[in-house]
Amino acid sequence: MALILGLAALITVNLIVLSFATRSYSPLGMGRVAISFVAPFQKLITRSMRFAREVWEHYFFLVAVSQENQRLKKSLSQAVEKNNHLREIELSNLRLRSLLNFQQSTPKRVLAAEVIGKDPSTWFNTVIIDKGEAEGLRKGLAVVMSEGIVGQVIETSAHYSKVMLIIDRNSAVDALIQRTRARGVIKGGATDQCYLEYALRKHDIEIGDTVISSGLDGVYPKGLRIGRVSDIIRRNSAIFQAVTVAPFVDFETLEEVLVILDPPKHEFETEQ
Amino acid sequence: MIHCFYISACLGLIIFQTTVMPNLPLLDRFYDLLLPFVIYVGASRPVRESLIFVLFVGFLMDSLSGSPFGVYLTTYLWLLIGVEFISKFLRLGNRLLLALLVLGGVIIENIIFIGIWGLLGSGVQYPSEVTKRFVIQLLAAIGTGPFLLWALSNGQKRVEKWQTAVFAQRDKPGT
Numbered sequence: 001m002a003l004i005l006g007l008a009a010l011i012t013v014n015l016i017v018l019s020f021a022t023r024s025y026s027p028l029g030m031g032r033v034a035i036s037f038v039a040p041f042q043k044l045i046t047r048s049m050r051f052a053r054e055v056w057e058h059y060f061f062l063v064a065v066s067q068e069n070q071r072l073k074k075s076l077s078q079a080v081e082k083n084n085h086l087r088e089i090e091l092s093n094l095r096l097r098s099l100l101n102f103q104q105s106t107p108k109r110v111l112a113a114e115v116i117g118k119d120p121s122t123w124f125n126t127v128i129i130d131k132g133e134a135e136g137l138r139k140g141l142a143v144v145m146s147e148g149i150v151g152q153v154i155e156t157s158a159h160y161s162k163v164m165l166i167i168d169r170n171s172a173v174d175a176l177i178q179r180t181r182a183r184g185v186i187k188g189g190a191t192d193q194c195y196l197e198y199a200l201r202k203h204d205i206e207i208g209d210t211v212i213s214s215g216l217d218g219v220y221p222k223g224l225r226i227g228r229v230s231d232i233i234r235r236n237s238a239i240f241q242a243v244t245v246a247p248f249v250d251f252e253t254l255e256e257v258l259v260i261l262d263p264p265k266h267e268f269e270t271e272q
Numbered sequence: 273m274i275h276c277f278y279i280s281a282c283l284g285l286i287i288f289q290t291t292v293m294p295n296l297p298l299l300d301r302f303y304d305l306l307l308p309f310v311i312y313v314g315a316s317r318p319v320r321e322s323l324i325f326v327l328f329v330g331f332l333m334d335s336l337s338g339s340p341f342g343v344y345l346t347t348y349l350w351l352l353i354g355v356e357f358i359s360k361f362l363r364l365g366n367r368l369l370l371a372l373l374v375l376g377g378v379i380i381e382n383i384i385f386i387g388i389w390g391l392l393g394s395g396v397q398y399p400s401e402v403t404k405r406f407v408i409q410l411l412a413a414i415g416t417g418p419f420l421l422w423a424l425s426n427g428q429k430r431v432e433k434w435q436t437a438v439f440a441q442r443d444k445p446g447t
Contacts, residue, residue, distance in 0.1 A: 252300070
């Protein structure tokens with residue numbers, strides 16, 4: 001009887017502690033010690049694996065590289081042409097922004113970091129990167145790649161940081177549909193997909209639409225690419241539509257990332 | 273010496289799980305390799321020692337994971353309680369029983385993680401995906417759990433043998 005009561009009390013205490021722990025992600029600070037302890041080994045193993053893979057890819061697949069080179073040269077010439085066109089648009093955009101009294105958009109300070117370890121759990125999605133407080137990183141900074149948003153820094157130690165990916169269940173990014181400016185919140189899920197939540201049913205969203213960050217969450221700068229709408233379910237009785245988004249970033253092959261050191265600021269200049 | 277072996281083994285498993293496994297196609301959805309470790313420590317060491325190791329491993333895993341702090345500690349502590357309870361009635365040297373314990377550990381861990389998802393208020397968008405992941409982990413645990421336990425046991429025997437040889441040589445008269 002005492003054993004059963006003891007077990008019941010233990011289960012109750014355990015459930016209470018876990019429910020408090022799930023309220024918010026607030027590391028006690030001890031995690032920093034663990035990350036600093038394990039991360040150097042992770043870095044060593046990850047770098048060794050990458051070195052072996054690079055040797056394999058660079059020296060044993062030269063035929064494929066030659067073919068790829070031809071294809072890339074062709075696409076580069078197309079990209080140069082497109083770049084010239086976009087440069088013209090950028091210049092006209094700058095002129096219009098100054099006319100509308102927009103703040104000068106300054107280039108953001110970024111820091112390159114290497115992914116050295118992934119989440120031990122298959123139910124959560126975080127990575128460890130090899131830059132920390134000593135390099136200027138702090139909690140809440142946005143992490144991106146050329147393809148799009150990766151996630152945000154959630155914990156830092158002296159030389160390493162933990163990054164929560166946008167496909168993680170706890171992640172939330174305020175987002176816009178680029179074409180129609182329909183708003184919603186990008187959240188992670190069980191798969192490598194994201195979900196645009198709180199998108200009103202009346203808003204025009206189509207499969208293939210690009211989703212970008214709105215900049216309103218104070219973490220991610222405005223206009224960063226997130227993903228493409230891959231599925232939409234509109235139920236007659238629901239206020240919101242269920243929108244599935246395939247991220248542009250391939251999280252399976254994540255190796256290097258960029259941390260934006262300047263958090264987004266208000267887009268408009270204050271009236272004098 | 274044997275404690276060094278346990279610390280190295282758990283660190284090795286954690287590093288393998290967070291660096292090598294996510295990059296291998298078939299292993300990226302694998303079960304938690306620390307579960308067999310917890311079972312092995314629970315079965316082969318006294319309760320106090322096992323508890324210290326389990327707290328250490330749980331703390332490391334909770335710190336490295338994006339899950340709420342305490343999920344791994346909870347899983348490992350309950351698994352240890354289960355192992356200690358079963359060891360009062362059954363002999364844990366039986367490989368089949370140890371394999372079943374690994375299977376039980378995978379089930380407990382997944383139930384706790386799914387429960388945490390429920391507490392996070394997230395629900396499950398794709399129950400089929402979750403079920404698939406669960407089944408893969410169970411099959412992997414059946415297939416590789418006993419092998420991992422055997423590797424740990426074999427490693428410990430080798431370390432003990434080496435330790436005995438070193439001390440015997442040191443204690444030899446005239447050395």
